[in-house]
Amino acid sequence: MLKVENLTAAYGKVSVLHGVSLTVRKGQVVTLIGSNGAGKTTTMRAISGMLVPASGTIRLGQQDITGLPAHRISRLGVAHSPEGRRVFPTQTVRDNLLLGAFSRLTFGRARGDVEGDLERALDLFPRLRERKDQLAGTLSGGEQQMLAMARALMLKPEVLLLDEPSMGLAPILVEEVFHIIRRLKEEGMTMLLVEQFAAAALGVADYGYVMENGRIAVEGPAVQLQDDPKVRAAYLGGGH
Amino acid sequence: MAILLQLLMSGIALGMIYAVIAFGYQSTFATSGTLNFGQGEALMLGALVGLSLAGTVSGGPYLNYWLMLPPVLLFGALQGVVVERIAVRPAIKTKSEFGWIMSTIALGIIFRNVAENIWGRDDLPFPSPLPTDPIHIFGASVLPMELLVVVGALVMMLGVEFFNRRTIYGKAVVATSTDRDAAGLMGINTSMVITFSYALSSMTAAFAGVLIAPVTLTGASMGAVLGLKAFAVAIIGGLNSGLGVVVGGILLGVAETTTGFYVSTGYKDVPGLILLLLVLSVKPSGLFGKTTIKKV
Ligand SMILES: Nc1ncnc2c1ncn2[C@@H]1O[C@H](COP(=O)(O)OP(=O)(O)OP(=O)(O)O)[C@@H](O)[C@H]1O
Numbered sequence: 211m212l213k214v215e216n217l218t219a220a221y222g223k224v225s226v227l228h229g230v231s232l233t234v235r236k237g238q239v240v241t242l243i244g245s246n247g248a249g250k251t252t253t254m255r256a257i258s259g260m261l262v263p264a265s266g267t268i269r270l271g272q273q274d275i276t277g278l279p280a281h282r283i284s285r286l287g288v289a290h291s292p293e294g295r296r297v298f299p300t301q302t303v304r305d306n307l308l309l310g311a312f313s314r315l316t317f318g319r320a321r322g323d324v325e326g327d328l329e330r331a332l333d334l335f336p337r338l339r340e341r342k343d344q345l346a347g348t349l350s351g352g353e354q355q356m357l358a359m360a361r362a363l364m365l366k367p368e369v370l371l372l373d374e375p376s377m378g379l380a381p382i383l384v385e386e387v388f389h390i391i392r393r394l395k396e397e398g399m400t401m402l403l404v405e406q407f408a409a410a411a412l413g414v415a416d417y418g419y420v421m422e423n424g425r426i427a428v429e430g431p432a433v434q435l436q437d438d439p440k441v442r443a444a445y446l447g448g449g450h
Numbered sequence: 451m452a453i454l455l456q457l458l459m460s461g462i463a464l465g466m467i468y469a470v471i472a473f474g475y476q477s478t479f480a481t482s483g484t485l486n487f488g489q490g491e492a493l494m495l496g497a498l499v500g501l502s503l504a505g506t507v508s509g510g511p512y513l514n515y516w517l518m519l520p521p522v523l524l525f526g527a528l529q530g531v532v533v534e535r536i537a538v539r540p541a542i543k544t545k546s547e548f549g550w551i552m553s554t555i556a557l558g559i560i561f562r563n564v565a566e567n568i569w570g571r572d573d574l575p576f577p578s579p580l581p582t583d584p585i586h587i588f589g590a591s592v593l594p595m596e597l598l599v600v601v602g603a604l605v606m607m608l609g610v611e612f613f614n615r616r617t618i619y620g621k622a623v624v625a626t627s628t629d630r631d632a633a634g635l636m637g638i639n640t641s642m643v644i645t646f647s648y649a650l651s652s653m654t655a656a657f658a659g660v661l662i663a664p665v666t667l668t669g670a671s672m673g674a675v676l677g678l679k680a681f682a683v684a685i686i687g688g689l690n691s692g693l694g695v696v697v698g699g700i701l702l703g704v705a706e707t708t709t710g711f712y713v714s715t716g717y718k719d720v721p722g723l724i725l726l727l728l729v730l731s732v733k734p735s736g737l738f739g740k741t742t743i744k745k746v
Pocket residue numbers: 221224226244245246247248249250251252253293
């Protein structure tokens with residue numbers, strides 16, 4: 211479904227990714243873990259077109275999407291819930307969700323049942339339903355995080371990129387987010403997940419990549435990474 | 451009292467024209483952080499194209515005033531697209547922080563020269579669609595055209611507000627204004643939104659041009675001062691506040707007409723400039739502006 215090969219990227223003159231390769235198969239949940247500054251967010255930004263890679267290729271299905279502008283990649287079915295939420299603060303929760311379906315509402319992508327999907331998104335995140343007509347900027351950080359995720363779902367994506375969906379959430383809500391990810395997985399959603407809670411991420415994922423300094427250091431089936439002593443020591447806090 | 455009321459009415463009409471032009475400055479600033487310093491020229495071109503269609507200068511009239519409006523608005527929109535493509539997009543692409551200032555000013559000068567060659571340097575009268583005899587309201591005589599200016603300006607601004615709040619394309623414009631990268635992730639072609647905002651900006655200026663033309667005179671140099679004053683209004687009211695430009699525009703318009711009458715027409719521009727300097731020193735983000743920390 212999604213295949214990244216030898217991706218390199220830089221911010222100005224500072225090169226950040228030095229040849230990243232990863233694959234996400236249809237229906238799979240793949241997680242990308244690694245310490246702060248490893249380049250996880252940058253990898254996602256390159257995939258969704260927020261950043262033009264310096265070299266390498268990114269393929270979605272049969273199509274080469276390397277370097278396409280973000281709106282074209284979005285229309286092809288890549289939804290990205292970005293780091294830092296990035297909801298539209300001056301617009302209502304409902305408007306934010308409709309914007310998530312922008313390409314479906316404007317013929318960029320098959321329309322389907324947008325209103326129905328809006329209802330389903332609000333079912334998935336009942337907190338958002340109560341605050342449907344509230345401005346997104348007035349939501350709590352955790353609620354904004356849920357909105358960012360729900361907004362990405364409104365695309366009806368082929369691939370969903372989630373960059374730290376549990377960031378800033380209270381423990382109970384972190385569990386809720388993972389519960390939702392599991393549910394999406396059961397429905398067949400293809401996902402690339404970046405998470406600070408590496409243990410939980412490996413728990414839900416089929417396959418995992420560990421990133422260090424802009425490179426993939428270790429990769430393997432999630433169950434295998436969970437038992438890898440090096441991974442456990444560095445990212446799973448030894449315990450659990 | 452009647453005189454004062456009359457001055458107020460003229461001031462409000464003038465102020466609404468400033469507000470419409472300032473609204474155009476806001477629309478491009480919101481989406482792209484850039485401004486068209488040739489807004490005054492967009493106004494002038496709109497008025498002159500309108501004059502050619504509805505007046506006798508080019509062998510017409512071909513259309514009456516009302517039917518002339520749609521083609522003038524379309525012309526304004528296309529002119530805005532030209533400005534964005536030629537003067538602004540290259541500057542945004544190269545991330546040149548100030549390139550667009552020079553290029554929009556330069557393009558404005560070119561437009562003015564072209565207009566001088568087509569329509570000449572003299573000011574021309576614009577036929578009024580409404581009776582030119584003043585009507586009397588509470589003892590004040592008000593030109594019907596001045597009322598049309600106020601109504602037209604309000605309708606235009608409310609129309610844009612409706613578009614922004616109620617349609618998915620309008621929501622996309624607002625989203626692009628608040629977070630361009632995130633808007634791109636929604637599938638919104640944000641470069642196209644910026645082009646659109648330039649089209650809208652020049653279209654509103656062209657509309658202001660044909661609204662004000664029957665009250666004043668029409669000519670290649672009519673836009674320069676209006677564009678500059680509307681810029682002052684955008685600064686006074688705040689570059690991100692729709693209400694701000696209406697209030698700022700009316701303040702400036704009324705200050706000008708009253709000073710012109712009670713002090714001297716020679717000083718009519720002074721209160722506006724004092725207001726501008728005051729606002730800049732006390733509240734630089736404008737009377738209604740939110741303080742924005744702009745990071746490109
Ligand atoms: N906009 C930027 N400009 C310059 N450097 C950047 C920018 N964004 C990220 N970087 C640098 O790129 C490197 C990788 O950053 P990235 O955000 O991809 O890391 P990450 O793995 O997502 O980290 P975290 O877990 O903290 O989110 C870091 O060294 C960071 O300082």
